[in-house]
Amino acid sequence: xxxxxxxxxxxxxxxxxxxxxxxxxxxxxxxxxxxxxxxxxxxxxxxxxxxxxxxxxxxxxxxxxxxxxxxxxxxxxxxxxxxxxxxxxxxxxxxxxxxxxxxxxxxxxxxxxxxxxxxxxxxxxxxxxxxxxxxxxxxxxxxxxxxxxxxxxxxxxxxxxxxxxxxxxxxxxxxxxxxxxxxxxxxxxxxxxxxxxxxxxxxxxxxxxxxxxxxxxxxxxxxxxxxxxxxxxxxxxxxxxxxxxxxxxxxxxxxxxxxxxxxxxxxxxxxxxxxxxxxxxxxxxxxxxxxxxxxxxxxxxxxxxxxxxxxxxxxxxxxxxxxxxxxxxxxxxxxxxxxxxxxxxxxxxxxxxxxxxxxxxxxxxxxxxxxxxxxxxxxxxxxxxxxxxxxxxxxxxxxxxxxxxxxxxxxxxxxxxxxxxxxxxxxxxxxxxxxxxxxxxx
Amino acid sequence: xxxxxxxxxxxxxxxxxxxxxxxxxxxxxxxxxxxxxxxxxxxxxxxxxxxxxxxxxxxxxxxxxxxxxxxxxxxxxxxxxxxxxxxxxxxxxxxxxxxxxxxxxxxxxxxxxxxxxxxx
Numbered sequence: 328x329x330x331x332x333x334x335x336x337x338x339x340x341x342x343x344x345x346x347x348x349x350x351x352x353x354x355x356x357x358x359x360x361x362x363x364x365x366x367x368x369x370x371x372x373x374x375x376x377x378x379x380x381x382x383x384x385x386x387x388x389x390x391x392x393x394x395x396x397x398x399x400x401x402x403x404x405x406x407x408x409x410x411x412x413x414x415x416x417x418x419x420x421x422x423x424x425x426x427x428x429x430x431x432x433x434x435x436x437x438x439x440x441x442x443x444x445x446x447x448x449x450x451x452x453x454x455x456x457x458x459x460x461x462x463x464x465x466x467x468x469x470x471x472x473x474x475x476x477x478x479x480x481x482x483x484x485x486x487x488x489x490x491x492x493x494x495x496x497x498x499x500x501x502x503x504x505x506x507x508x509x510x511x512x513x514x515x516x517x518x519x520x521x522x523x524x525x526x527x528x529x530x531x532x533x534x535x536x537x538x539x540x541x542x543x544x545x546x547x548x549x550x551x552x553x554x555x556x557x558x559x560x561x562x563x564x565x566x567x568x569x570x571x572x573x574x575x576x577x578x579x580x581x582x583x584x585x586x587x588x589x590x591x592x593x594x595x596x597x598x599x600x601x602x603x604x605x606x607x608x609x610x611x612x613x614x615x616x617x618x619x620x621x622x623x624x625x626x627x628x629x630x631x632x633x634x635x636x637x638x639x640x641x642x643x644x645x646x647x648x649x650x651x652x653x654x655x656x657x658x659x660x661x662x663x664x665x666x667x668x669x670x671x672x673x674x675x676x677x678x679x680x681x682x683x684x685x686x687x688x689x690x691x692x693x694x695x696x697x698x699x700x701x702x703x704x705x706x707x708x709x710x711x712x713x714x715x716x717x718x719x720x721x722x723x724x725x726x727x728x729x730x731x732x733x734x735x736x737x738x739x740x741x742x743x744x745x746x747x748x749x750x751x752x753x754x755x756x757x758x759x760x761x762x763x764x765x766x767x768x769x
Numbered sequence: 770x771x772x773x774x775x776x777x778x779x780x781x782x783x784x785x786x787x788x789x790x791x792x793x794x795x796x797x798x799x800x801x802x803x804x805x806x807x808x809x810x811x812x813x814x815x816x817x818x819x820x821x822x823x824x825x826x827x828x829x830x831x832x833x834x835x836x837x838x839x840x841x842x843x844x845x846x847x848x849x850x851x852x853x854x855x856x857x858x859x860x861x862x863x864x865x866x867x868x869x870x871x872x873x874x875x876x877x878x879x880x881x882x883x884x885x886x887x888x889x
Contacts, residue, residue: 351805352798352801352802352805356798357794357795358794360794389788389790389797391797392792392800392801393853395801395805396801396804396822396853397820397822397853398821399805399808400805487794487795488793488794488795489791489792489793492795
């Protein structure tokens with residue numbers, strides 16, 4: 328019976344026999360699959376052959392591009408990609424083994440063994456792919472690498488970003504990024520770094536490094552995910568993907584991992600409301616909260632609950648707590664500002680970053696009034712690390728405007744404009760200045 | 770297959786090159802999506818008949834019997850090579866040109882060679 332019905336399904340009356348093609352690719356599919364494939368291939372080839380793993384993935388994706396544009400997307404695109412990359416990798420391993428046999432070198436016995444067991448090494452489940460990604464995370468964040476290299480390598484391998492994309496995301500030079508990646512891979516090779524998630528005591532410290540890299544990645548994306556630089560929204564999505572992967576893995580499932588996941592999701596939930604119709608930045612106070620991504624907020628709160636199960640309160644906990652205060656406030660005015668200020672006070676004790684001090688001062692102004700906030704910000708004006716930081720000056724501008732000191736507000740906005748980094752930020756400040764200078768009506 | 774839906778003339782679109790091996794995964798996905806959208810429109814408008822990728826390499830045969838030669842190739846520069854084809858139906862050549870103009874490959878330095886299928 329099943330046989331018969333199967334046959335009828337295929338004998339459609341018209342000559343348009345081909346099944347309806349897949350019409351839509353999942354967002355970031357190529358990028359994500361690249362990260363998964365590179366991870367599994369690096370396990371099979373070894374860390375020292377990470378380049379080869381990357382080449383195989385690139386060729387696989389090119390093959391998909393060439394074929395799919397004519398034939399349409401296959402029913403299971405991820406399965407297709409995995410199968411093609413696997414076959415390509417097996418070819419390479421067999422070729423290497425044959426070459427080794429011909430040269431009769433004992434050194435090639437390792438390669439022969441690899442080729443023989445390769446087939447089963449690829450018999451992987453979804454869980455094992457996630458294991459591979461986790462190993463890749465810890466490999467990319469190896470302490471032998473600088474923080475910059477850790478971030479770049481994570482983006483390149485797990486994030487599936489190209490060198491020009493990484494360069495654009497960090498406003499740096501393509502050649503510098505390429506060189507950094509080459510050096511990082513060489514270091515991993517020379518140090519004989521293994522493709523593992525570290526065990527025991529080593530794990531805790533290494534987890535912190537991974538979390539820091541993901542945090543940095545997210546912040547870099549979040550800082551200016553508006554306007555020209557769309558790649559930055561991808562950084563946020565990638566950081567969230569990776570932190571959630573870490574959080575659902577038995578080894579990474581720590582309260583501070585959940586805190587970081589909560590922080591990212593609650594922050595990112597606001598991304599759709601951060602720009603207006605012209606691509607201009609909107610402050611928290613001016614955002615249409617109906618645009619906030621509810622499902623991200625729900626996921627964020629779920630992580631926050633899991634984050635509360637530990638003893639230690641990390642910086643991620645505090646920042647997530649602040650984001651949560653915003654997420655549950657129906658509007659800017661009814662935000663629980665005393666709770667926000669509380670969290671910033673604790674954060675300032677843990678982390679002397681002047682940027683946190685600015686945010687604390689703003690929260691202070693919500694609780695104690697703009698004049699008090701200005702007082703707090705004035706204390707930071709001598710801080711050399713902040714001299715070039717436009718948010719100090721624009722915050723002073725905003726509080727002076729609120730306090731009715733138009734002239735000073737204008738002066739501070741002008742100062743802020745001198746230090747602004749991105750085009751949307753520049754437009755935002757120019758708009759504020761225009762508002763200041765426009766007559767305030769009858 | 771004997772029953773033909775329409776009597777519109779057919780055209781072959783041969784797609785030459787234009788794809789770079791250095792695309793990022795995200796760029797490659799975007800290109801695939803452009804083709805999907807283009808092909809979908811052609812299908813809904815009833816123009817699309819078929820399409821497929823053509824592999825690299827292949828053989829060139831000349832002569833017959835003892836004089837037969839089989840050589841590799843033709844080797845063309847990658848940016849000139851034909852990567853695949855679409856078979857479409859259009860009211861006339863002008864419409865076929867209009868359809869081809871929208872081919873996503875043109876946006877990246879590729880070329881479309883449009884050839885009418887001769888009906889007898």
